[in-house]
Amino acid sequence: MSSSHANSAKSGDLPLPNDEAKAHSLRLVKQLQDQIDSAGGQISFEAYMQSALFMPELGYYRCGTEKFGALGDFITAPEISALFAQSLAQFIKSTGIGSAVLEVGAGTGLMAKGILQALDKQSALPDTYYILELSAELRERQRQTLSLIPNLLDRVKWLDRLPDDFCGVVVANELLDAMPVTRFRLSDEKIFEQQVIFNNGVFEYRYIETAKARLLARVEELKQQTSIGEVSEYLSEINFIAEDWLKSLAGHLSSAVVLLIDYGYPRSAYYHAQRNMGTLMCHFQHRAHPDPLILTGIQDITAFIDFTAMADAALEADMEVRGFATQAHFLLNLGLLDMLDSNKTETTQEDLIEFLKSSGEVKRLTLPGEMGETFKVMALAKNYAGEMSGFEQYDIRHLL
Numbered sequence: 373m374s375s376s377h378a379n380s381a382k383s384g385d386l387p388l389p390n391d392e393a394k395a396h397s398l399r400l401v402k403q404l405q406d407q408i409d410s411a412g413g414q415i416s417f418e419a420y421m422q423s424a425l426f427m428p429e430l431g432y433y434r435c436g437t438e439k440f441g442a443l444g445d446f447i448t449a450p451e452i453s454a455l456f457a458q459s460l461a462q463f464i465k466s467t468g469i470g471s472a473v474l475e476v477g478a479g480t481g482l483m484a485k486g487i488l489q490a491l492d493k494q495s496a497l498p499d500t501y502y503i504l505e506l507s508a509e510l511r512e513r514q515r516q517t518l519s520l521i522p523n524l525l526d527r528v529k530w531l532d533r534l535p536d537d538f539c540g541v542v543v544a545n546e547l548l549d550a551m552p553v554t555r556f557r558l559s560d561e562k563i564f565e566q567q568v569i570f571n572n573g574v575f576e577y578r579y580i581e582t583a584k585a586r587l588l589a590r591v592e593e594l595k596q597q598t599s600i601g602e603v604s605e606y607l608s609e610i611n612f613i614a615e616d617w618l619k620s621l622a623g624h625l626s627s628a629v630v631l632l633i634d635y636g637y638p639r640s641a642y643y644h645a646q647r648n649m650g651t652l653m654c655h656f657q658h659r660a661h662p663d664p665l666i667l668t669g670i671q672d673i674t675a676f677i678d679f680t681a682m683a684d685a686a687l688e689a690d691m692e693v694r695g696f697a698t699q700a701h702f703l704l705n706l707g708l709l710d711m712l713d714s715n716k717t718e719t720t721q722e723d724l725i726e727f728l729k730s731s732g733e734v735k736r737l738t739l740p741g742e743m744g745e746t747f748k749v750m751a752l753a754k755n756y757a758g759e760m761s762g763f764e765q766y767d768i769r770h771l772l
């Protein structure tokens with residue numbers, strides 16, 4: 373989801389949810405209140421975000437509301453342009469191990485559909501296109517989208533868990549940013565973890581000095597490696613769940629390339645003294661704002677990715693980092709502009725209009741003020757030393 377495309381809003385300026393959405397949110401708030409009570413009055417922010425997004429039936433990603441596109445809360449690259457999926461198809465084809473593809477967190481299924489169509493055109497179809505998706509509602513949505521290509525549908529298989537000994541290409545667009553984060557505050561040399569309490573009918577933050585070894589060790593490491601210690605108060609996030617997920621994924625791969633696309637920075641930019649309020653962001657009806665304690669269950673909550681942490685997790689899990697680039701450079705390396713050109717015929721007015729529309733989409737995917745620079749692409753490999761395209765002209769692994 374492109375926070376850069378959403379209008380920023382103060383919590384007070386947000387649109388009002390309708391009665392159905394309010395009732396939905398209230399049901400989730402009640403469940404969270406019980407969760408907080410049974411935990412003795414407070415839960416970690418990570419646990420709050422987990423329930424707000426993924427509590428069965430009620431969490432934002434687990435219920436039937438519209439999330440993607442004009443009627444939803446945000447828009448992602450595959451929803452902006454079919455050229456995005458076409459580019460990823462080029463990437464998959466370039467690897468030579470694309471006979472199986474696994475997409476994790478497939479949203480509406482548009483990217484899967486676009487990749488399969490593009491690979492079909494080039495006679496490079498995978499035998500199986502696996503989808504691993506947590507949300508039953510989104511799985512159903514993906515099935516509907518993919519039923520529009522009935523001749524390819526039998527190649528798609530939905531999984532309930534990571535497959536064993538997977539050999540092929542794994543792709544995940546904006547998966548990691550939806551994983552719940554730990555929030556910490558560094559204040560007067562002390563390290564606090566953010567908690568959530570329920571007080572007088574509203575959620576509030578509370579900070580407790582942490583004794584968690586993993587959090588303490590990471591913040592100490594960040595103090596050494598970055599400029600977070602230069603300000604007296606520093607609030608930010610750490611995505612331990614994404615790191616653990618990546619390590620667990622690595623354990624399920626025999627020979628594979630993993631492509632992760634998300635908004636984020638290398639560590640020195642992520643934990644910069646000037647970014648002292650962190651990167652957490654919420655999206656409600658295309659308004660971006662920083663308050664995750666309101667609109668519980670009916671708004672998206674997301675945080676940027678520390679790509680250095682993902683690279684470290686990959687190395688620990690015996691994977692190699694094979695490429696790291698901005699989305700713009702990655703897509704241009706894969707021939708995005710040629711694709712635009714080859715889609716253009718300009719013979720009729722409709723063709724010209726289509727061409728202008730595609731040009732606008734390319735700008736959105738690649739311009740620095742749009743998704744081009746904030747979004748990064750990281751390619752990892754496990755037991756795979758072969759080719760892959762996308763990082764030829766520009767690779768910023770040295771910044772990790």
Ligand SMILES: C[S@@+](CC[C@H](N)C(=O)[O-])C[C@H]1O[C@@H](n2cnc3c(N)ncnc32)[C@H](O)[C@@H]1O
Pocket residue numbers: 373433448449450451476477478479480483504505506507510544545546547550551
């Ligand atoms: C922000 S959406 C991105 C969807 C899609 N990739 C796109 O670009 O439009 C995040 C997706 O990841 C899914 N998801 C989140 N955590 C997951 C996990 N641990 N395993 C599988 N899917 C997950 C969500 O249900 C949702 O489909």
